[in-house]
Structure formats: C-alpha cells, structure tokens
Amino acid sequence: MGSDLKTDVLVIGAGPAGSMTAKWAAKHGASVLMIEKRQEIGSPVRCGEGMSKDWLPDVGIKPGRWVNVEVEGARIFSPNETVFEINEKHAGNEVGYVVERDEFDKQLAIDAANAGVEVRLKTAATGILKDDGKVVGAKVKQFGTTFDVHAKVTVGADGFESQVGRWAGIPTNIALKDMDSCLQYRMTNVDCDVRFCDFYLGKVAPGGYVWIFPKAEGLANVGIGVQVSQIRSMAEPRDYLDRWIAHHPAYSKGKKIDMVGGGVSISPPLKQTVMDGFMVVGDAARMIDPLTGGGIANGCIAGKICGTVAAQAAQRGDSSKEALLEYDRGWRARLEEKLYRNWLAKEKLCSLSDETFDKVVDALKDVKLQKLNVHNILKAVRDKYPEVTKEFEAFL
Amino acid sequence: MPSKKSLHIESSGQLCIYCGACVGICPLNCIYLDETRITFDEKVCTRCEICVKACPVGAIEIG
Structure with missing residues (x-):
C-alpha cells in the first residue's frame, strides 16, 4: 500500500478534456492532481486528427507545432x-x-502542469471512493501500488471507454x-x-x-x-x-x-453529468458531435467550465450535486442544442439510401450557400428534387 | 443447465489494437483495458456479443 493523498480536485484521464479541466481548476486556485494510466500522454493516438479552430482562443489554446x-x-x-x-x-x-494529436495532448498537459497541476503517469483509477453516496475520491494504482486519493471534487475524463462515470453511478451506456x-x-x-x-x-x-x-x-x-x-x-x-x-x-x-x-x-447528450462530488466530461460524457464524430472542441469547451466549477466548489467547501450543477448548466448552454440537433440529423442520415445522398449532394453543389444551415440546405434540395424533401419534413 | 459460451479476446497483439471500442460499448462495464492487456469479468459477462460487433478488427470471438 502506498500512502494516501489529498487534493481539492482529482482529474482521471489526461486527454484534452482532462487537461483543460485540470488547467482551469488550477488557474482558479485549486490544488489539482491529474492521473493518466498510460506512460505517455497522447500516445497511442486514437483520432482522425481533424478539428475546427474558431473555439481555440476562447479556451486559451494557442496553435503550436501540433x-x-x-x-x-x-x-x-x-x-x-x-x-x-x-x-x-x-x-x-x-x-x-x-x-x-499526440503533440496536441502533450501541449495541453504542459499547459496544465505549468498552471500548477500535479500530473502522475502510469496511474490508473481502479474504483471510486464513496461516503454516504457522495464521491470522495478514487482508488488508484501507480506502478503497481494501490492507494486512495481523497478529493473534494472528482472528475471522470477517461475518454470513450470511460468506466469511472459508471462506477460513480452516472449512466453513460450507449446504444x-x-x-x-x-x-x-x-x-x-x-x-x-x-x-x-x-x-x-x-x-x-x-x-x-x-x-x-x-x-x-x-x-x-x-x-x-x-x-x-x-x-x-x-x-x-x-x-x-x-x-x-x-x-x-x-x-x-x-x-x-x-x-x-x-x-x-454518436449519441444524444447525457441527461446527467454530475452527482455529489463528481463530474464527467469530454468523450466520457458523450459530448462528441454525433454528426461529425468530432470530440476535441466540445471536450475542451466543457473542460474549461468543469475546471472552473470544480475549483469554486472546492474553495466554497460545497461539492454537492446542486453546486456542481453549474457545470451541467454551463456546458448545456454552450453545446446541448447543437448536440441534440446533430443527433437527430445523424439518425436521419443513417437511414438514407445512396440514391438520396446523390440527389442531396447534387442539389447542394449547384447553389452558393451563403450560410450553411438546415433551412438553406432543404430549400436547395426542394428546388431540384422535391420528392426528396419528404424525407426531411421532420426538420422543417 | 446450458453452460455459457466462451468469449475470447485476442489481446496478445496479433489482432487487438488496444483501441478500447469494446470497453466503451460493453453494457455491463466488465471489459478492462490496461495499455496492452485486455481482460473481462467472466462472471459478469453475459456473452451478449456486442463487443464482437464493435471490435473494428475482429479480435473478439465467441464460441
């Protein structure tokens, strides 16, 4: 047994959402421990490596050699x-x-470390610590040694294959x-x-x-x-x-x-992302855009909110579900409507025949769309292939 | 009583690419990925075969 640790905020997983959460919690004055089960942050890469860029300044990421x-x-x-x-x-x-992508993840971890976050590699969460229903940290294993980390706020940022959310009691199962x-x-x-x-x-x-x-x-x-x-x-x-x-x-x-x-x-947004002492963020919280499959931007945007709320909760000594709901409301205000809309669009697109795809794309290529939105797309399709529009009536 | 089918995850590296797709989709949260080792809880697994489908490279077999 190693000796147990205490921290304000424990972040499980050092991907983009984890590093952003950790960085912003540290910037707001919390003591933060971020653990990563791999020996190298960002590697092996599991990503197509495409991302949009307009959101980067907002969350404090500068383009670099990544x-x-x-x-x-x-x-x-x-x-x-x-x-x-x-x-x-x-x-x-x-x-x-x-x-x-591995360079990107490392840069975000460096930013987090430079903001004061303690980073531990080869350190995996093996269970959640609970006290009377409230999450109070996690059981972790580092280099084969098991010990407890007691945290005022624990954050699950353990990616698509997330387990800590489900261990804590937040249903993150997907169909x-x-x-x-x-x-x-x-x-x-x-x-x-x-x-x-x-x-x-x-x-x-x-x-x-x-x-x-x-x-x-x-x-x-x-x-x-x-x-x-x-x-x-x-x-x-x-x-x-x-x-x-x-x-x-x-x-x-x-x-x-x-x-x-x-x-x-490629799921609809989760109904629940917080509970007493615990939040889940990024791919672990199913924040991937269900239409594009892109998860980095949403994970980072939510991570900034998550870290900020975690630090406030730790400092106020109130990490109840009610206090942490500020994060839940915050990420929903930024992302939820689009996630839900794109999930509906995904459901529709998954059912289209090849012939319909051909017609839709053919209709679009002829028009100079000033603004790409559902209304303009449907109008272009209706003008050229009125019979196809029926497929999309639900979106009108 | 019929015995459970056997589930085999080829994680020695010949097929498995340690991507975690099976871990994330497992409805019972009973598959574990530890860098280059995948294990699952025999007792909890119901052989639902969802992980077999989700694996992009066919490293999981049921028989």
Missing part, C-alpha cells in the same frame, strides 16, 4: 462521387486544422446505433489534396463515413466509421475500409505506416 495542415474546407462526396465543397467555417467541428466503430490507416504515397478534408458518404460506410484528412503532401489519414448496429460480421469496419481503398486509385497505391482504431459515440 498543427500539421490548415485546410480551406471540406469536400463531401456522395456515393456516385458528386462533390460538394464547404468552406471551413461551415464545415463542422472536424474541419480546420489537421493536427498531430449500438449510437456508436461508430472506427479504423484508420496513415498512408504515404497517396494523391491527397492538402486544401481539403474529404468525407465519403453512403453504403461505403453505413452509418458513418470514410474520411481523408491530409497530413502533408502525399500523406493522409484514411479512416472509416461504421455504425455498430449496422455491422453484420467480425472485422467489418476493416473490410469496408480496405474495399474503399482498393477502389480508389489515388489511395490504393498508398502504403500504410500506422493503424488506429477506436469507438466514437
């Missing part, structure tokens, strides 16, 4: 490969920068239709366009898409997400991706130098 490429926009390819271009500003939270199983190769010797992040829709990736995120000339992340409820046999995401690559000459001659997998939640 930026690979700044893209102009996105290209959406329908099943018959009709293309629709969208400016980066309107293209959702996966488009703006293509990043070196099969609300998860994509993802696989990606980093490929060299490919003919990619560094000006765009590309997305291929339809039956090539049921309930998801194939993405090409350029890392440099000739180098790109080529990946796929497939909705788990549409998977019929073992290793289907890999089969779909390999088939797609084989059918695209710009990529079929490429050479794989890296392979990344992972789960992405």
Whole structure:
C-alpha cells in the first residue's frame, strides 16, 4: 500500500478534456492532481486528427507545432462521387486544422502542469471512493501500488471507454446505433489534396463515413466509421475500409505506416453529468458531435467550465450535486442544442439510401450557400428534387 | 443447465489494437483495458456479443 493523498480536485484521464479541466481548476486556485494510466500522454493516438479552430482562443489554446495542415474546407462526396465543397467555417467541428494529436495532448498537459497541476503517469483509477453516496475520491494504482486519493471534487475524463462515470453511478451506456466503430490507416504515397478534408458518404460506410484528412503532401489519414448496429460480421469496419481503398486509385497505391482504431459515440447528450462530488466530461460524457464524430472542441469547451466549477466548489467547501450543477448548466448552454440537433440529423442520415445522398449532394453543389444551415440546405434540395424533401419534413 | 459460451479476446497483439471500442460499448462495464492487456469479468459477462460487433478488427470471438 502506498500512502494516501489529498487534493481539492482529482482529474482521471489526461486527454484534452482532462487537461483543460485540470488547467482551469488550477488557474482558479485549486490544488489539482491529474492521473493518466498510460506512460505517455497522447500516445497511442486514437483520432482522425481533424478539428475546427474558431473555439481555440476562447479556451486559451494557442496553435503550436501540433498543427500539421490548415485546410480551406471540406469536400463531401456522395456515393456516385458528386462533390460538394464547404468552406471551413461551415464545415463542422472536424474541419480546420489537421493536427498531430499526440503533440496536441502533450501541449495541453504542459499547459496544465505549468498552471500548477500535479500530473502522475502510469496511474490508473481502479474504483471510486464513496461516503454516504457522495464521491470522495478514487482508488488508484501507480506502478503497481494501490492507494486512495481523497478529493473534494472528482472528475471522470477517461475518454470513450470511460468506466469511472459508471462506477460513480452516472449512466453513460450507449446504444449500438449510437456508436461508430472506427479504423484508420496513415498512408504515404497517396494523391491527397492538402486544401481539403474529404468525407465519403453512403453504403461505403453505413452509418458513418470514410474520411481523408491530409497530413502533408502525399500523406493522409484514411479512416472509416461504421455504425455498430449496422455491422453484420467480425472485422467489418476493416473490410469496408480496405474495399474503399482498393477502389480508389489515388489511395490504393498508398502504403500504410500506422493503424488506429477506436469507438466514437454518436449519441444524444447525457441527461446527467454530475452527482455529489463528481463530474464527467469530454468523450466520457458523450459530448462528441454525433454528426461529425468530432470530440476535441466540445471536450475542451466543457473542460474549461468543469475546471472552473470544480475549483469554486472546492474553495466554497460545497461539492454537492446542486453546486456542481453549474457545470451541467454551463456546458448545456454552450453545446446541448447543437448536440441534440446533430443527433437527430445523424439518425436521419443513417437511414438514407445512396440514391438520396446523390440527389442531396447534387442539389447542394449547384447553389452558393451563403450560410450553411438546415433551412438553406432543404430549400436547395426542394428546388431540384422535391420528392426528396419528404424525407426531411421532420426538420422543417 | 446450458453452460455459457466462451468469449475470447485476442489481446496478445496479433489482432487487438488496444483501441478500447469494446470497453466503451460493453453494457455491463466488465471489459478492462490496461495499455496492452485486455481482460473481462467472466462472471459478469453475459456473452451478449456486442463487443464482437464493435471490435473494428475482429479480435473478439465467441464460441
């Protein structure tokens, strides 16, 4: 047994949401311990490495050497490969920068450490400590030694595969239709366009898409997400991706130098993200945008709020659920409406036939959309393919 | 009484890429990922096979 520790705020997981939470809690005067079960923050990478950029100044992140490429926009390819271009500003939270994700995570951890956070690697949470229903810390294991960390506020930032939320008692389970199983190769010797992040829709990736995120000339992340409820046999995401690559000459001659997998939640927002002494944030709180699969921006935005509320709660000596609800209200005000709307859109898109995708993208490519919103998209579709509009009546 | 089917997670590195997809989707929260080791709780697991589908590379088998 190691000796037990005491801290104001314990953050479990040192991804972007964890580091942001930790940094902002420390900046507001709390003592903060952030634990990470891996030996290296940010590695191995589990990410397509695309992110939008307009939110970065708001949460205090400066672009650094983690930026690979700044893209102009996105290209959406329908099943018959009709293309629709969208400016980066309107293209959702996966488009703006293509990043070196391990460098990004390390930079955020450095920012947290420099703000006063104590960081411990090779330190995993193995259980939650409770006192009369209230979370009062976690049982952790560092280099094989088990000890208790007592915290006024405990934050679960343990990513898609989150367990601490469920250990604490917050239901973070997701349905099969609300998860994509993802696989990606980093490929060299490919003919990619560094000006765009590309997305291929339809039956090539049921309930998801194939993405090409350029890392440099000739180098790109080529990946796929497939909705788990549409998977019929073992290793289907890999089969779909390999088939797609084989059918695209710009990529079929490429050479794989890296392979990344992972789960992405495409679920509606959680009903509950706080309880007495405990909050959950980022992918662990299912804050990933269900339409784009992007989680970094939302995790960081929520992390700033979470850290701020955690510090206030610790200082006031009140980490009751009621006190921590300020975080719940805060992230919902910023993110919830869009998460819910995009979840509805995802539900619809998952049901569209390839023919419908072709028509929608064809209608869009003809118009210069001043502003990309549901109303303008539907108007463009209605003008050219009135019969398709019926599919979207619920959105009008 | 019929015995439970067996679940096998190939996590020696031949198939598994330690991505955690199975951990996140497991409705009973009984799969554990420890860097390059995946274990699951035999007693809690009901062999629902959801993790088999969620695995992007086919490293989980049930039989």
